[in-house]
Amino acid sequence: MMRRSGNAPGNTTNDRIDTMVKSIVAAAAVLGTVGFTLPAQAAAQEGGTFAVQGATIHTVADGVIEGGTIVIRDGRIIAVGSDVDIPADAEIIDGEGKHVFPGMIDSFSSLGLTEIGAVAVTNDAGELGRWNPHLNAHTAIHPASEHIPVARANGITHSMVAPGGGGRGFGGGGSGIQGQATLVHLDGWTVEEMEIEKTAAMVLGWPTLSTGFRAFAGFGPPAGGRSFRRAQERFDEEVAEMDSWFVAAEHYRQAVASGSSRVPRNIQLEHLSRVLDRGMKVIVRANGWREIESAIEFAEKWNLDLVIAGGNGAREIAGTLAEKNIPVILGPVQRLPQGEDTAYDDPNTLPGVLRDAGVEIAFATFNSSDARTLPYEAANSVSWGLSKEAALEAVTLGPARVLGVDDRLGSLEVGKVGNLIVTDGDPLEITTRIEWVFIKGVPSDLDNKHDSLWEEYRNRPARRVTTTTT
Amino acid sequence: MRHPMTRAAERVGAGCLALGLALAVPSGAAAQEQPILITGATILTAAEAGRIEEGAILFENGRIVAVGPASEVEAPSDAMVIDGTGKFITPGIVDAHSHIAADAINEGAVSVSSMVSIHDVIDPTDIALYREAAGGTTTSHVMHGSANPIGGNNAVIKHRWGADAQGLLLQGAPPTIKFALGENPKRAGSPTLPGQEARYPASRMGVMDVVRQAFIEASEYKAEWDTYRARVADGDRDAIPPRRNLTMDPLVEVLEGTRYVHAHSYRADEILQLMRVAEEFGFRIHVFQHVLEGYRVADEMAEHGAHASTFSDWWAYKMEAYEAIPHNAAIMTQRGVNVSINSDSGEEGRHLNQEAAKTMKWGGLTEAEALATVTINPAIQLLIDDRVGSLEAGKDADIVLWENYPLSSYARVRTTYIDGEVVFDIDADLAMRAEIEAEKAELREMLGEADEDDDSGNEREPGRRPGGGR
Numbered sequence: 001m002m003r004r005s006g007n008a009p010g011n012t013t014n015d016r017i018d019t020m021v022k023s024i025v026a027a028a029a030v031l032g033t034v035g036f037t038l039p040a041q042a043a044a045q046e047g048g049t050f051a052v053q054g055a056t057i058h059t060v061a062d063g064v065i066e067g068g069t070i071v072i073r074d075g076r077i078i079a080v081g082s083d084v085d086i087p088a089d090a091e092i093i094d095g096e097g098k099h100v101f102p103g104m105i106d107s108f109s110s111l112g113l114t115e116i117g118a119v120a121v122t123n124d125a126g127e128l129g130r131w132n133p134h135l136n137a138h139t140a141i142h143p144a145s146e147h148i149p150v151a152r153a154n155g156i157t158h159s160m161v162a163p164g165g166g167g168r169g170f171g172g173g174g175s176g177i178q179g180q181a182t183l184v185h186l187d188g189w190t191v192e193e194m195e196i197e198k199t200a201a202m203v204l205g206w207p208t209l210s211t212g213f214r215a216f217a218g219f220g221p222p223a224g225g226r227s228f229r230r231a232q233e234r235f236d237e238e239v240a241e242m243d244s245w246f247v248a249a250e251h252y253r254q255a256v257a258s259g260s261s262r263v264p265r266n267i268q269l270e271h272l273s274r275v276l277d278r279g280m281k282v283i284v285r286a287n288g289w290r291e292i293e294s295a296i297e298f299a300e301k302w303n304l305d306l307v308i309a310g311g312n313g314a315r316e317i318a319g320t321l322a323e324k325n326i327p328v329i330l331g332p333v334q335r336l337p338q339g340e341d342t343a344y345d346d347p348n349t350l351p352g353v354l355r356d357a358g359v360e361i362a363f364a365t366f367n368s369s370d371a372r373t374l375p376y377e378a379a380n381s382v383s384w385g386l387s388k389e390a391a392l393e394a395v396t397l398g399p400a401r402v403l404g405v406d407d408r409l410g411s412l413e414v415g416k417v418g419n420l421i422v423t424d425g426d427p428l429e430i431t432t433r434i435e436w437v438f439i440k441g442v443p444s445d446l447d448n449k450h451d452s453l454w455e456e457y458r459n460r461p462a463r464r465v466t467t468t469t470t
Numbered sequence: 471m472r473h474p475m476t477r478a479a480e481r482v483g484a485g486c487l488a489l490g491l492a493l494a495v496p497s498g499a500a501a502q503e504q505p506i507l508i509t510g511a512t513i514l515t516a517a518e519a520g521r522i523e524e525g526a527i528l529f530e531n532g533r534i535v536a537v538g539p540a541s542e543v544e545a546p547s548d549a550m551v552i553d554g555t556g557k558f559i560t561p562g563i564v565d566a567h568s569h570i571a572a573d574a575i576n577e578g579a580v581s582v583s584s585m586v587s588i589h590d591v592i593d594p595t596d597i598a599l600y601r602e603a604a605g606g607t608t609t610s611h612v613m614h615g616s617a618n619p620i621g622g623n624n625a626v627i628k629h630r631w632g633a634d635a636q637g638l639l640l641q642g643a644p645p646t647i648k649f650a651l652g653e654n655p656k657r658a659g660s661p662t663l664p665g666q667e668a669r670y671p672a673s674r675m676g677v678m679d680v681v682r683q684a685f686i687e688a689s690e691y692k693a694e695w696d697t698y699r700a701r702v703a704d705g706d707r708d709a710i711p712p713r714r715n716l717t718m719d720p721l722v723e724v725l726e727g728t729r730y731v732h733a734h735s736y737r738a739d740e741i742l743q744l745m746r747v748a749e750e751f752g753f754r755i756h757v758f759q760h761v762l763e764g765y766r767v768a769d770e771m772a773e774h775g776a777h778a779s780t781f782s783d784w785w786a787y788k789m790e791a792y793e794a795i796p797h798n799a800a801i802m803t804q805r806g807v808n809v810s811i812n813s814d815s816g817e818e819g820r821h822l823n824q825e826a827a828k829t830m831k832w833g834g835l836t837e838a839e840a841l842a843t844v845t846i847n848p849a850i851q852l853l854i855d856d857r858v859g860s861l862e863a864g865k866d867a868d869i870v871l872w873e874n875y876p877l878s879s880y881a882r883v884r885t886t887y888i889d890g891e892v893v894f895d896i897d898a899d900l901a902m903r904a905e906i907e908a909e910k911a912e913l914r915e916m917l918g919e920a921d922e923d924d925d926s927g928n929e930r931e932p933g934r935r936p937g938g939g940r
Contacts, residue, residue: 118653118788147786336817340597341906344604344820344899369786376824379879430827430879450785453765454797454833458804463769 048442049073051086052422055095060102060397061411070100072418075441080412093422093436101392101427102411103157103419103437105399106374107329108283108309108364111148111159111186112141117369125163130176131245133272137161138182138198141191147368149448152186154372155427155434157419157444158196159186160364160403162203162309164285175207175238177245177272181283183403185419187439200403201281201307202272206291207238239294246302249273278305281404283329285309287338289316296326307402309364312338315353322358327402329362330354330394333380334373345384351394352385362399363391379428391428417441502890505530507545508871511554513537516561516845517860520838527559529867532889537861552871560841560876561861562608562868562888563822566779566848567732567759567812569613570598570819571638576615577622578658581670581680584647585716587623588612592635598816599638603629603886603894605820606870607813609640609858611848613759614648616734619655619671619680621648623720624732626852628868629886631893644853646756647720650734651677651744652790678743685751688721695722730756730853732779736790738766745774757851759812761802762794768805777808777851781818782825783832799843800833810848827877840877 050072057068057080071079071086079085086092115122124140141161151159164178181201188194211231226234252269253276274280282304284295292308299306308314311328312335314321321328330351337346354361363378365371378391386394400410408417418441425432437444506529513525515537526543528535536543545551569575573591577583592612602610608629614622626643652674659672671677694712701709723729731748735741735758748755757777758764762785764771764778771778780802785794799809811826813819826844829835835843849859857866867890873882886894 116786116789116792334817334821337601341910343903344601369784373783376879380821380824383873383880383882428879430824431831431877433831450795450797450832453793453795454801457765458797458801458833460766460769463773 047074049087049090050093050418050438050441050443051084051090052093052095052098052100052436053086055098055100055422057100057412058102058392059412060393061413068100069095070412070420072420072438072441075418077412077414077416077418077420077441080414095422097424098435099423099425099427100412101155101421101423102396102409103421103439104155104374104395104427105362105403105410106151106156106159106365106371107362107399107402108162108181108366109151109159109371110366110368111151111161111371112143112145112184112191112368113137113161113163114368115142115145115147127163127179130174131268132163132179133177133202133245133249133275134267134270135163135179136182136199137163137180138184138191138195141182141184141194143188143191143194145368146449147371148186149445150369150450151371151374152437152439152444153434153446153448153451154375155421155423155437156371156374157186157421157437157439158184158409159371160200160399162201162283164203164205175205175242177242178203178205178285180271183405185439187444196405196409197403199280200405201283202275203309204242204282204284204295206284206286206295207235207242209235209288209290209294235294239298243298243301245272246276250276250302275302275304277303281305281307283307283309287312287331289313293317293320296320296324299326309366311354312347312350314359315350318354318357318359321354325360327360327362327398328354329364329399329402330377331364331366333363333377348381348384351378351381351391355386355390355394360398360402361394362402363394364399375428376430382428388426388428395428502530502532502867505535505546505549506552506867506887506890507543507549508552508554508559508869509540509543509545511557511559511871513559513861514837514841514876515861516838516841517862519862525559526554527861527869529869529887529890532867532891534861534863534865534867534869536863554871557884558872558874558876559861560606560823560870560872561845561859562870562886563606563844564810564848564852564854564859565602565607565610565813565819565822565844566757566810566851567613567814568610568816568819569615569814570602570610570816571596571627572612572625575613576617578615578617581618581655581658582620582684582717583614583618583622584620584684584718584720585622586614588614588625589623589639592625592627592638594633594635594638596816598819599629600631600894602813602816602819603631603888604883604899606823606872606876606883606886607819608868608870608886608888608893609849609852609854610819611646611732611812611852613646613732616648616650616654617658619650619677620684620721621650621734623647623729626854628888629893630888630891640854640857642854642857645720645723645729646732646852647724647729648734648759649681649731649744649755651740652734652736653788654734655680674740674743677740678747681744682747682750684721685725685747688718688725689751691715691718692722692725724753725751727753732757732759734759736760736762736794738763742767742770745770745776749774760814762791762798764807765795765798765801768802768807771802772806777810777847778802779810779812779848779851781814782811782828796828796832798833799829800835803829803835803839803843804833808847808850809843810851811843812848821881823872823876823881824879827879830877837877 053069054067057065065082068082069084110125113125160181160183162181180199181203183197183200184194211228249269249272253273255263275282286292286295287310307327309329310331314328333347335347351361365374378395382388382391397410400406418438420438422436423432423434509526513522524540526540527537528543571593572588573593577586611626613624624646626640627638628640655677658669698709698711720729733755755776757779759779761778761780780798783796785791803809822844826840829840846859849855858868869887871885873884
């Protein structure tokens with residue numbers, strides 16, 4: 001049995017991983033089992049036995065255990081509690097003064113799909129055309145994206161990666177069917193190793209009911225726009241267009257089910273038809289309450305398993321959302337209020353209002369480079385009516401339920417996947433340090449582009465002053 | 471010997487006198503009526519006094535009278551006493567890079583636009599003034615945009631919501647000018663819109679050339695004026711003044727050290743090059759804005775005497791931001807550069823306290839150093855630290871009362887004072903919401919009546935909509 005104190009200041013993560021690899025190999029050798037090595041960059045394969053001993057364990061599902069121990073073996077949590085037998089071959093992390101939480105889930109991101117917002121060739125989050133039910137974010141995820149280790153180092157262990165936009169603004173691609181989102185662990189040599197659910201949901205951009213428009217690049221007619229009646233007509237046309245795709249998908253499904261050999265394969269309809277009769281989650285990006293209401297009506301017509309993403313105006317119909325069990329993946333809390341006359345703290349109060357009404361909520365960054373700020377999105381609601389516990393749940397177990405993977409992820413319970421973080425405090429607080437990240441039951445490398453550059457340049461020798469030539 | 475602009479300023483001053491000191495008192499801004507004592511709070515002064523537990527602050531006539539332990543600060547009998555027990559007090563936040571409250575920010579038709587000024591386009595109705603005050607921001611440096619290597623002149627304002635454009639200005643703030651390097655000023659050289667003509671420059675070589683050529687011209691222009699003034703001083707009555715050049719005047723002030731350069735920059739190489747160009751002409755780059763790779767040339771910046779105003783953790787939104795690291799502020803601070811954290815955004819400007827807190831997490835700045843990045847440091851950068859940026863007797867009563875610890879993701883503002891006047895208070899805000907709702911209901915009723923009358927089928931003219939916004 002190897003004992004280990006926490007992450008000593010000054011030790012780089014690589015050092016820790018190296019040391020850990022050595023001790024695991026040593027332990028394995030002592031026990032006469034077959035030794036294995038962890039990859040230097042990431043350790044996505046399941047294996048090994050680890051215990052965090054004597055820590056405060058925030059299970060999310062079942063309260064907080066002071067002086068508790070959690071044991072992970074072969075990728076899964078096998079024990080959590082205050083009186084737990086630690087297997088003889090376990091690698092032990094001293095949890096004295098530490099806190100253990102489930103790893104955080106970014107419920108809607110473009111991680112791996114975009115690298116540099118303004119450089120078009122590095123963006124794969126959006127595709128041409130409005131009707132792309134057959135495209136899957138999984139296809140384009142770049143496991144070596146620099147954004148992934150940056151997010152991971154702040155305790156984000158998995159994310160739903162969705163198509164439909166990209167870059168810093170991640171504005172989404174307007175109305176249409178944007179494609180399939182994939183749920184991944186934020187560690188792995190390939191996307192297959194990262195995969196949790198290859199197809200987690202179908203993402204739809206709902207039409208917007210807008211009477212105004214912004215003049216393009218300062219040109220065009222002044223803002224002010226169309227009448228509400230005209231806006232409603234346009235909106236109805238776009239919803240009808242969406243409906244026609246579902247009609248076609250339903251017909252395609254019936255045709256295929258008939259067993260006829262004369263049905264030409266249509267890959268768009270083949271994929272879209274899978275969402276019918278609640279066969280797959282349908283995430284609809286909608287913000288205004290009228291748009292959300294319209295999406296709900298549509299989902300009921302087609303018997304869809306609806307999740308709203310965005311939901312800025314959801315407070316107006318919180319009761320309806322709760323009653324119909326429709327969860328909301330909340331757009332960033334750190335955003336501007338919708339209108340000039342909207343309360344300054346409208347984004348901050350919304351999560352608490354929805355939660356109090358009984359709506360399931362999950363936080364998301366809708367971003368890639370900013371994915372590490374997920375915990376602050378949640379924290380920014382806490383002084384405005386959302387409890388700390390609810391905020392934590394909305395970045396862990398809440399999103400796991402929303403995405404239908406709470407049987408495997410989101411809390412510290414026996415049998416669940418070993419995605420957890422060890423910290424020196426509350427992970428939603430800015431100054432908290434994330435000391436260990438376990439993904440699929442194995443310690444992840446916390447090194448990243450930013451820490452490497454920091455190490456390099458903080459150690460730049462003081463400049464010798466030379467004469468400046470001009 | 472005076473520069474033409476100094477004489478112009480004198481003329482404006484004379485005009486003020488003629489108008490009965492109309493500009494001396496900010497129009498529309500109320501003056502503090504009653505002394506206020508806030509007592510029992512933890513005060514983070516951003517001054518030598520550091521952190522004062524159970525402190526008190528007294529302010530009167532818009533100025534701070536005393537700050538110290540509660541037992542040592544006595545209030546006059548007519549003071550309003552506010553119990554600050556359990557709460558925190560900081561100086562009003564100073565944002566060294568903002569674009570709020572301006573009708574336009576880029577004069578992009580020319581590559582040197584030093585003839586224009588933000589002072590001419592201040593929009594006092596921008597709700598961002600209020601929303602940022604609700605996040606503790608009281609002073610902002612409203613900057614010209616980054617379309618040109620040499621941009622326009624900037625304005626320093628206080629968030630005196632309700633005052634007119636003139637009333638927002640922080641009178642006496644030394645003049646500043648925007649420069650811009652890298653990708654943004656290069657854009658005009660590689661137009662993306664059909665039919666748009668390319669405008670020099672298109673490369674970092676060209677950007678630096680534009681700056682150098684402008685200062686060659688400014689130096690010649692300055693010499694003409696110097697010669698003229700010397701002749702006048704010698705009693706030459708036939709001396710003819712050179713023709714005024716409004717583009718050159720601000721650059722002459724830069725050469726004379728009376729107008730301060732704030733240079734938008736990203737990459738280490740362009741930061742270095744601009745310092746060398748400035749040194750060629752004998753002036754200093756006062757503040758590098760954004761300066762995301764400042765960590766690579768921090769020693770050179772310290773040696774030149776440049777300050778840095780950067781972001782907390784934004785990165786990867788464009789190529790020149792791909793090597794940005796959140797430790798940037800810490801490395802530059804630790805190498806002797808005065809560093810501020812700015813918003814560049816009406817959203818980010820609502821939680822600069824949280825952005826400052828990130829410098830404690832990334833790079834390990836102390837609480838005092840972190841707070842300084844959004845208070846006294848930006849005040850120093852704008853040369854207004856005799857007025858704002860810290861809580862010291864004699865300074866402007868720009869004060870934020872926080873419900874809880876301000877350098878936290880849970881922080882929330884209770885009251886923001888500017889010049890001793892409340893510009894934001896949570897209770898007043900809640901009361902105002904009720905008024906706004908009542909007003910909206912009234913307008914809706916009027917609209918409803920109008921709709922009933924309007925059976926012509928004609929759309930209402932956009933310009934005539936009640937509440938149509940500005």
